[in-house]
Amino acid sequence: MLVLAIDTATPAVTAGVVELTADAVLLRAARVEQDARKHAELLMPAVHAVCTDAGTSLRGIDAIVVGAGPGPFTGLRVGMVTAAALGDALAVPVHGVCSLDAIAIEAAGEGPLLVVTDARRREVYWAAYDEAGERADGPHVQAPAPVVERARELGAVAAAGGSAALVGLPVRPPESPSPTGLVAVAAPALRAGTAPDPLVPLYLRRPDAVEPGARKRVSA
Incomplete structure (x- = not known):
């Protein structure tokens, strides 16, 4: 195939x-x-x-x-x-x-792993994986500091992805899927031969654009 x-x-x-x-x-x-x-x-x-x-x-x-x-x-x-x-x-x-799973499946090895990529706005996308590359937590979007703390709680021993260096763990390839x-x-x-599920993008953030509210009434 x-x-x-x-x-x-x-x-x-x-x-x-x-x-x-x-x-x-x-x-x-x-x-x-x-x-x-x-x-x-x-x-x-x-x-x-x-x-x-x-x-x-x-x-x-x-x-x-x-x-x-x-x-x-x-x-x-x-x-x-x-x-x-x-x-x-x-x-x-x-x-x-x-996409984080695709990075993890190649980076997985000894010990738990984080995959961390750039989310812009001083934030990162991240997920946690076991040593077999199976996702254990996430995906999430957060500032790097809470991710560092979460990495300690999960016992992660390494990180992969384009923003892996931000969490202070040894970095493994690849940077991208x-x-x-x-x-x-x-x-x-x-x-x-399983039929695929509908394609659903993982944006994780709400869109910046919002529907306009009702017009404000102008008093005389």
């Missing part, structure tokens, strides 16, 4: 083609570009490039996996809308996965 994996939940614009077998997740091609302001401009060229590098066309893709965040609204929606549109056009299933990490998270559902 050939799977297209994309993620725009971090400053990295990630696209890859991964071959999923009965017992392995094999990278066929990947493109990662760092630019938090150009997700929309960079993503589809990267998708076409990885298909070419992998020796396939978009019509040869059997499924799509997309990082569902948490991530800033503008960047995250680029990846999710692109994945949804491609899935509809190609008539293939689209599986959304937590890789195509293989994304597909590895979705692998049980893909292998089982």
Whole structure:
């Protein structure tokens, strides 16, 4: 099975083609570009490039996996809308996965782990994982200081993700979700042929825009 994996939940614009077998997740091609302001401009060229590098066309893709965040609204929606549109056009299933889970599955090892990425506004997105990479807490969005305290309570021994250094733990790679990490998270559902759940972005914050209230009455 050939799977297209994309993620725009971090400053990295990630696209890859991964071959999923009965017992392995094999990278066929990947493109990662760092630019938090150009997700929309960079993503589809990267998708076409990885298909070419992998020796396939978009019509040869059997499924799509997309990082569902948490991530800033503008960047995250680029990846999710692109994945949804491609899935509809190609008539293939689209599986959304937590982007922090995709980092954790590659960074997991000895002891509990935190995955921490930039949420802007002096905050971070974070989640906690056991040594097998299974999520134990989160995802959340907070200032770094409470996360440091929570890391002590959880007994975390390391951190991964683009903002991992902020929590004062030894840092492990990767900084952002890789195509293989994304597909590895979705692998049980893909292998089982399970229908994907609806795509739901993990924004974690309420939108800045609000509906206007009733007009104030002006007294004479």
